[in-house]
Amino acid sequence: MQVLIVHCHPDPSSFNGAMTRITRECLASTGHAVALSDLYAQGFDPVEHSRHYEAPTNSAVFQPLTEQRYAFESEQLAPDVRREVDKLKAADLVIFQFPLWWHGMPAMLKGWFDRVFVYGGIYNGERRFDRGMLQGKRALYSFTTGGPAETFSPLGRSGDIAKLIWPLHCSLYYVGFDVLPPHPIYGVQGGGLQYQAADAFRKRLEEEKHRWKDRLTGLFEEMPIPFTGWSDWNEAGILLDSHPLRWRG
């Protein structure tokens, strides 16, 4: 299968850097084709901006969705976005590897969504959710946190991790992905191979490497997170009055 890793960390010697190398090696050794988008290494520009549209439909105002659609349809997408769109369309599985910064993705990765999930090319009004253009592909967030695991439990002070990641999952489902449960690695603090706690870093990485490899090779068989879809909603986009999930409690 074709796997795309979208990697976002400013330091290759970080825990995230090590995780991405493990992912590549493990998948390649089990016969998968692996593509990598290393956003910091590529110097990816995360800012959606009129400068990315050489021949806009309207140069007096900048309406991102209008320009995205036109650029896609007229084959004038910015080259960096075009490359990412092509990688995305070729992938059967996408793994996002990043540190959780301020309760979400680093800006660099958020901008990848802002620019690469092109209106008219990756989704449109009809082709969203379970009719999304990326149906049949799988995606997963693998990330590190600074705070310890307990604090991300439902009653912990860092906030329930399921609630923190839910908006990010919504973005994947919106374009049609089968969304796999995330792979959080908690309590990774200032870790780098050349840093003071190098021994602790290596020990922790060894543990996480085994836990991750055990999961990684089975990702194509995992059950995706259930979401409601078009047949569950009324015309206004609300869960049907008769829907059993209204009584889930």
Add this chain to the structure above:
Amino acid sequence: MQVLIVHCHPDPSSFNGAMTRITRECLASTGHAVALSDLYAQGFDPVEHSRHYEAPTNSAVFQPLTEQRYAFESEQLAPDVRREVDKLKAADLVIFQFPLWWHGMPAMLKGWFDRVFVYGGIYNGERRFDRGMLQGKRALYSFTTGGPAETFSPLGRSGDIAKLIWPLHCSLYYVGFDVLPPHPIYGVQGGGLQYQAADAFRKRLEEEKHRWKDRLTGLFEEMPIPFTGWSDWNEAGILLDSHPLRWRG
């Protein structure tokens, strides 16, 4: 009072652009001092990167938190971050104005958090949550969505807006802000003053202007969103076994 508007939209003629102008005029006319951070106009760099640290503690690896703390303590913060930190510390109220893109902030604004909420300067391990350095200040998210209001209801297909915004609220509370309920403006699609639907845009803006002004002048009297704090948690950062919120249902 001192109000800081952190504005993030690539087009000044957008609905968000109009909202920020309304906010400035209304607050100034009622005697408040208003500062503006117009991130696109400033060309703010949202990418946390080693290039922002001229004299790093370690040039072999890049550990953002270590470098943030050192740069703050040694008065070597990048000038663009220094200016934002100063504005933030001077403000009694911060209003964030932006479009909801991919279930969160645009990358430009996310990067403002990544870079400006400086470790050691805006928070540290002891000074977080209700002991946060920004205690006594208020903050609010004012944003537009493309989808209609109904779809952001608890059973709507766009996702419950309270759940989508919750991680963003966590970031404000983490540094000590009193977090006010957000001000969503739903169903703003491709709107710009020079765009095809100019009449609809002006009519909608007029309605929203009145609704927003009614709220704006009372923001200093509003009740903030309740969060649990240090006295509610045990040493591991989990809600106390005896806490009444465990039985809220």
